[in-house]
Amino acid sequence: MLSHAAALSLFGAFALAAPAPQGALPTLSAMTAPIPPVRSSQVTGPTSHGPFSGTPTVLGALSRPATMMTLPNVPAPSPSYVNPNGLLQNDETVPYQPAGGQGTNGTQPYYHPLSDFDYQSFTLALYQEWIELDLFHNGLATFSVADFEAAGLTAEDRFLIEFMANQEVGHSTMISNILGAAAPAQCTYNYPFKTVREFIDFNQRLTRFGESGVYGFLGHLDSRAAATLLLQAITTEARQQLIFRQFNGQFPMPVWFEVGIPQSWAWTLLAPYISSCPANNTRLAWQNFPSLTVLNEPNPNKIDPQINPNVSSAVTGSDPSNSTVVASSNYCPNATAVGSDCSAAISHNRTLPLSYPGRPIYLQWGNAGQAVGPNNSYVTSRSPTADAPRYAMFVNQLNATYVPLMNISGNTGVAIQPNTSTFAGDPTINGTSFIVVTSQNVYVTPFNLSNINPFVFAGPVLYSSG
Numbered sequence: 024m025l026s027h028a029a030a031l032s033l034f035g036a037f038a039l040a041a042p043a044p045q046g047a048l049p050t051l052s053a054m055t056a057p058i059p060p061v062r063s064s065q066v067t068g069p070t071s072h073g074p075f076s077g078t079p080t081v082l083g084a085l086s087r088p089a090t091m092m093t094l095p096n097v098p099a100p101s102p103s104y105v106n107p108n109g110l111l112q113n114d115e116t117v118p119y120q121p122a123g124g125q126g127t128n129g130t131q132p133y134y135h136p137l138s139d140f141d142y143q144s145f146t147l148a149l150y151q152e153w154i155e156l157d158l159f160h161n162g163l164a165t166f167s168v169a170d171f172e173a174a175g176l177t178a179e180d181r182f183l184i185e186f187m188a189n190q191e192v193g194h195s196t197m198i199s200n201i202l203g204a205a206a207p208a209q210c211t212y213n214y215p216f217k218t219v220r221e222f223i224d225f226n227q228r229l230t231r232f233g234e235s236g237v238y239g240f241l242g243h244l245d246s247r248a249a250a251t252l253l254l255q256a257i258t259t260e261a262r263q264q265l266i267f268r269q270f271n272g273q274f275p276m277p278v279w280f281e282v283g284i285p286q287s288w289a290w291t292l293l294a295p296y297i298s299s300c301p302a303n304n305t306r307l308a309w310q311n312f313p314s315l316t317v318l319n320e321p322n323p324n325k326i327d328p329q330i331n332p333n334v335s336s337a338v339t340g341s342d343p344s345n346s347t348v349v350a351s352s353n354y355c356p357n358a359t360a361v362g363s364d365c366s367a368a369i370s371h372n373r374t375l376p377l378s379y380p381g382r383p384i385y386l387q388w389g390n391a392g393q394a395v396g397p398n399n400s401y402v403t404s405r406s407p408t409a410d411a412p413r414y415a416m417f418v419n420q421l422n423a424t425y426v427p428l429m430n431i432s433g434n435t436g437v438a439i440q441p442n443t444s445t446f447a448g449d450p451t452i453n454g455t456s457f458i459v460v461t462s463q464n465v466y467v468t469p470f471n472l473s474n475i476n477p478f479v480f481a482g483p484v485l486y487s488s489g
């Protein structure tokens with residue numbers, strides 16, 4: 024395993040820059056530092072994929088006894104800093120460095136987890152980077168040049184996907200260095216797509232929850248030094264998400280803010296696509312909630328998504344929308360008019376929206392106690408406080424909005440898409456957003472969103488909105 028020293032040597036090329044000789048052009052890097060090795064299998068051909076058919080040898084999330092069953096709701100302490108006049112309130116630490124901040128007093132940064140919370144968050148992030156590394160290569164290896172060309176993706180576009188796979192080599196290496204000896208290895212996966220359009224749609228969904236899964240915990244990490252490195256990886260993932268939306272002919276960023284979600288939501292979405300992992304792979308402590316399905320998911324391959332909204336349109340978790348079920352006359356990748364055309368492009372307007380406030384959303388949920396994830400060795404669960412399905416919770420941008428679940432029958436119910444805005448001019452629910460079913464409508468804000476987890480009955484599912 025790569026060591027602490029290897030992680031630090033990531034910075035070697037900058038730290039060791041030599042002064043330029045007199046008269047020579049200045050150079051940013053003396054190129055004297057050794058190049059740190061990567062930790063990955065550079066697989067470019069098709070690899071073995073498919074569902075797991077064996078018997079699990081271990082069951083459930085990694086766990087230890089909990090010190091509390093539920094969190095108290097404690098008021099924030101009075102702030103120790105207020106600034107009513109915009110002036111410096113304290114002497115500077117050193118010239119040009121205002122007082123305060125963390126890691127700003129000369130103490131050397133420590134780029135490793137400082138708690139189980141940190142360790143498990145980075146482990147989840149590594150599981151995510153590993154699937155992306157496999158997935159991007161797998162799509163390139165699975166579909167022919169003709170398939171990609173028919174979906175409007177050129178050789179240059181395919182090279183960009185390949186480059187994104189290579190970014191994952193760096194991300195998985197860096198997170199492995201942060202974690203140390205027990206960093207989990209790459210697994211084997213089972214993907215839900217059959218066409219290039221579905222591959223691209225799956226990618227824009229998977230990178231959405233990968234990105235949002237990290238935003239959800241970044242500010243909560245004990246190790247700010249390690250958080251800084253992870254932020255620098257996740258910002259490239261954010262660009263991947265946007266580019267996959269462009270490849271899918273969708274408006275690239277129809278929101279003013281990118282949403283953060285709890286780790287257990289990201290793990291619930293990720294686990295179904297992992298079929299097996301090596302025997303001793305480090306396990307996760309996060310919860311797998313029962314699955315959630317949108318039976319009438321708006322299909323981004325349609326000019327008018329409200330035509331045949333129920334036909335082959337069920338989407339569970341992060342599954343892509345079916346690209347082959349759409350009638351020729353309604354198939355937007357082949358349309359040419361502005362407002363109808365959804366072929367790969369930097370940006371497209373939609374004349375007919377994917378979804379709208381007031382749209383009925385038909386939901387179906389799975390059960391607790393179902394085997395899921397690598398080697399079927401995790402089990403879906405809900406807390407005793409998630410006693411019944413009562414609300415659909417829409418989570419996007421800076422907001423969480425509850426609407427009552429109606430017409431509940433068995434494991435189905437209907438929710439009406441709410442009409443909310445973050446700020447005037449920015450409808451909250453747009454782009455690839457999150458829906459969960461909850462038992463209570465507990466008030467949460469972006470930094471305590473995970474407090475809803477004890478009330479999550481099922482989900483999340485990704486909703487193609489806007």
Ligand SMILES: *[C@@H]1O[C@H](CO)[C@@H](O)[C@H](O)[C@H]1NC(C)=O
Pocket residue numbers: 125126127128129130
């Ligand atoms: C610097 O800050 C760290 C916490 O970030 C603290 O542990 C350490 O004692 C501080 N050192 C000094 C010299 O104040």
Ligand SMILES: *[C@@H]1O[C@H](CO)[C@@H](O)[C@H](O)[C@H]1NC(C)=O
Pocket residue numbers: 204205206207303304305
């Ligand atoms: C699992 O076993 C392999 C091979 O012995 C070893 O390289 C790796 O570090 C082990 N992983 C963990 C998490 O212990």
Ligand SMILES: *[C@@H]1O[C@H](CO)[C@@H](O)[C@H](O)[C@H]1NC(C)=O
Pocket residue numbers: 077079080081299300301302303397398400
């Ligand atoms: C999971 O399945 C793989 C492939 O069959 C196997 O190699 C591995 O040992 C299994 N892991 C566990 C924890 O049973």
Ligand SMILES: *[C@@H]1O[C@H](CO)[C@@H](O)[C@H](O)[C@H]1NC(C)=O
Pocket residue numbers: 319332333385
């Ligand atoms: C779609 O399915 C829902 C739930 O079964 C039903 O209420 C609705 O009428 C259907 N819509 C159409 C257009 O078939």
Ligand SMILES: *[C@@H]1O[C@H](CO)[C@@H](O)[C@H](O)[C@H]1NC(C)=O
Pocket residue numbers: 215216217221335345346347348
């Ligand atoms: C899409 O729908 C068609 C028709 O129902 C079906 O044959 C096909 O398998 C579906 N594709 C996927 C990826 O589920």
Ligand SMILES: *[C@@H]1O[C@H](CO)[C@@H](O)[C@H](O)[C@H]1NC(C)=O
Pocket residue numbers: 173349350351352354357
């Ligand atoms: C879209 O256009 C391509 C190329 O002309 C054609 O092969 C394909 O059948 C069309 N798809 C649909 C759903 O009409």
Ligand SMILES: *[C@@H]1O[C@H](CO)[C@@H](O)[C@H](O)[C@H]1NC(C)=O
Pocket residue numbers: 361362372
């Ligand atoms: C795209 O949509 C925006 C907002 O509705 C509109 O202002 C603009 O004119 C549209 N552009 C085109 C080319 O349709």
Ligand SMILES: *[C@@H]1O[C@H](CO)[C@@H](O)[C@H](O)[C@H]1NC(C)=O
Pocket residue numbers: 380381442
């Ligand atoms: C959504 O709310 C805005 C602001 O109150 C309002 O202008 C708009 O008509 C509403 N849309 C729907 C579909 O209710």
Ligand SMILES: *[C@@H]1O[C@H](CO)[C@@H](O)[C@H](O)[C@H]1NC(C)=O
Pocket residue numbers: 383429430437
């Ligand atoms: C709930 O069911 C009633 C009776 O079948 C129906 O009239 C109503 O439209 C349904 N509500 C929704 C939101 O689908």
Ligand SMILES: *[C@@H]1O[C@H](CO)[C@@H](O)[C@H](O)[C@H]1NC(C)=O
Pocket residue numbers: 421422443444445446
């Ligand atoms: C959405 O979040 C923003 C920022 O926290 C807040 O100002 C706004 O009131 C929220 N909107 C709703 C409808 O709750």
Ligand SMILES: *[C@@H]1O[C@H](CO)[C@@H](O)[C@H](O)[C@H]1NC(C)=O
Pocket residue numbers: 095096465466467468471474475
């Ligand atoms: C979350 O934080 C908000 C303040 O931003 C607070 O009003 C709310 O009670 C908290 N929710 C929970 C469940 O602790």
Ligand SMILES: *[C@@H]1O[C@H](CO)[C@@H](O)[C@H](O)[C@H]1NC(C)=O
Pocket residue numbers: 274277278373376378379380450452453454488489
């Ligand atoms: C979603 O964003 C797009 C791009 O800004 C906009 O054209 C569309 O009207 C938005 N949809 C909703 C439901 O707000």
